[in-house]
Amino acid sequence: MAKNHHPTPMLDELENGPWPSFISGIKSLRDKHPDDRIQGISNDLLGQLEHSYETRKGYWKGGTVSVFGYGSGIIPRFSEVGNAFPNSKEFHTVRVQPPAGNFYTTDMLRKLANSWEKYGSGLVTFHGQTGNAMFIGVNTENTQKFFDEINEYGFDLGGAGPCVRTGMSCVGAARCEQSCANEQRIHRTLLNRFTDDVHRPSLPYKFKFKVSGCPNDCVNAIERSDFAVIGTWRDAMKIDQAKVKEFIQEKGRAEVIDNVTTRCPTRCMTLHDDDTLEVDDKNCVRCMHCLNVMHTALSPGDDRGVSILLGGKRTLKIGDLMGTVIVPFMKLDTDEDYAQLTELAENIIDFWAENGLEHERCGEMIERIGLMNFLKELGIDADPNMINHPRQSSYVRLDGFDEAAEEHLRRKMEQRQQATATASH
Amino acid sequence: MAQAQEMRSPIESGCPDGFQYMHPVMRRNFGMWDHHAHPAPGVLYHESESGEGIWTVRAGTQRILDVFTLRKLCDIGDQYGDGYVRFTTRSNIEYMVDAEAKVAPLVKALEDAGFVVGGTQNSIAMISHTQGWLHCDIPGTDASGVVKAMMDELIDEFRNTNMPNRVHMTTSCCQINCGGQGDIAINVQHTKPPKINHDLVANVCERPSVVARCPVAAIRPAVVNGKPSLEVDEQKCMCCGACFPPCPPMQINDPEHTKLSIWVGGNHSNARGKPTFQKLVASGIPNNPPRWPEATAIVKRILKTYQEDGKDWERMNDWIERIGWPEFFSKTGLPFTRYHVDNWRGARNSLNASTHIRQ
Ligand code: HEM
Ligand code: SF4
């Protein structure tokens, strides 16, 4: 097939080397795909990409494309050099929500591939950094058709623009012994409560949920999400002393001392002379280090729940922010527990929707108004777990201090009463 | 057309149920996992309290998958695996199988087909990356190409587990940095203020929201050649490019002056220390397609120093915290300049207010 291919001398260099080449992949669509439409798209896409490589500039611009009934989920792309590369001049991305933990059967992947091949470019990424399955390259007309087809068998669009975005969760309880949470349920409960806010952007800016089953935080929830849910536990760590001994027999005492006990951030572990390990659970900050190293011997306790951190984001506009603690511990067992979680998210999003400036992330709003004011507005009690240390500056107005102190003491008493009441049941 | 075509209403199903796609062993043992083992690089074994076990084989791909490659991955999953897969946050594919005997043929099939088995434990994991010239509307560089060129050089470290701890790398093709935090991040860094096409601003840009977007208030409305436009205080502008997405006539990308910077020590995990953000260590690196050799050379130098000097379990940030920044710059031979000294808000917290100095 001597077709008129755009020459791609620079991209060809990316076919060298041992790592799988996306250029070879796009070329295989150009050269071997039975559908002329896909051949044409691939050829022009390669042409435009080569042009970018040669001029060191991008040539896509945005626009407005959506599917019927939704205001988001499609990243519109129109080429600025569409005359030279007409077959890929409309090249939108369809963002599709994967299940929590990114599970698929090969049957489902084939089904998605078949649908995509019918309407799109044949290029797909599992997944974008936000967490969407990204179907890259479809024209405006086919966007609706592709969506209609995959929507019929259970897939829905993710967010784009100022809205609740697609969530992301670690593999967690499905295959990880560190997990202290049901990521599947948390993820779906939260995301599917806000489906309307995913599809119809009307918030100040993006809002992301991410769920990690333990403080290893494999999905970077603290650094990359507005609302991070992280599994943890509050009773004693479980220690299998026989397995501790096995570990020492296999790796030596020095290994435990150098790589476990002395690396504990709160120095709360002791290795006794008889090779038993003791943890001062009151001082363990649940960092996970010792459990990572000695995962056969150590495991999280049984009284499990989650910590919630709020306000993580990347650079724009005020600089990177990590999420900060808003709920130190919360049980997530019963339907009521889950209802409380959703209610918290609702209250936060509502307050931010009311008070956030245009293009201001939730964390930036909190930075602007101060966490102490945010807590007051949301009726959340201040907790020393929310801070690294108390205020250092005396430049603050404290005439409400006595009241707040009384309230704190009253609340403490109530909590104690409640605890004794439930204990005597 | 007499009648407008009836539009189909979407089924707002949101996030689908994950259990339907899980391997039955994972479904049965959800929340019951007891421990794991690492029989070989790229292979994991997890055992449940029930005694059942599951093997996982992880492989790196080109991430931008054409349907042929996707089907090839599915064929391998059907022929050598159990038909159940998942993708990691770094876009590797994982095959779950219920018997050890299936592992070796699966690994072989993947390698024979050109995929790369690895990326587990103390390896250099797949570089998580973004869109770049292939698909984004604001990129200063490509993403998939940078990653392909670097992974070609780091492939042995992906296949092996010879680093002190795992290494997560990221790239970002604009200063928005959707690549995120990493032990090493290779990010675009613009070095000149945007060049404004004043003829287009009035038609294309919503001027007040562009003014509001600038982190340092460097943009103001102006009339240029009799047309409403915008101007930039070039003394204030720190070239972040935040004005470009809402106002494409404020072109920030520049074939010559858009450079790459390298950042290290971002760590998402709470293990040992609290999570950390990455820090600038190198800049002024040419944005040099198609293979970006200068950036790769610096990355390799940092990795080699870390590999030789880091202790077991030290992530990049742990290692640097132990040896100190002066030693980091001395060991890697990277120049330290006044530009490494932060002056953004909160910068004072990054200064040394003590005599803790390694003399
Ligand atoms: C027109 C402009 C933009 C486009 C086309 C764009 C595109 C993207 C894409 C394609 C992704 C990853 C893919 C996915 O969703 O699965 C992403 C992620 C991301 N974007 Fe944007 N983006 C734009 C503007 C911005 C802006 C203005 C910010 C400002 C902070 C931003 C911050 C991020 C971040 C932090 C991520 C990573 C998210 C995460 O880790 O969860 N983006 N963006
Ligand atoms: S975050 Fe924790 S529970 Fe989730 S996959 Fe990572 S180690 Fe496992």
Ligand code: SF4
């Ligand atoms: S989890 Fe972390 S803080 Fe707790 S005992 Fe282990 S190392 Fe120490």
Ligand code: SF4
């Ligand atoms: S890093 Fe910037 S240029 Fe690259 S994909 Fe993200 S938004 Fe686009």
Ligand code: SF4
């Ligand atoms: S590049 Fe950044 S600092 Fe410069 S004018 Fe634009 S938004 Fe402001």
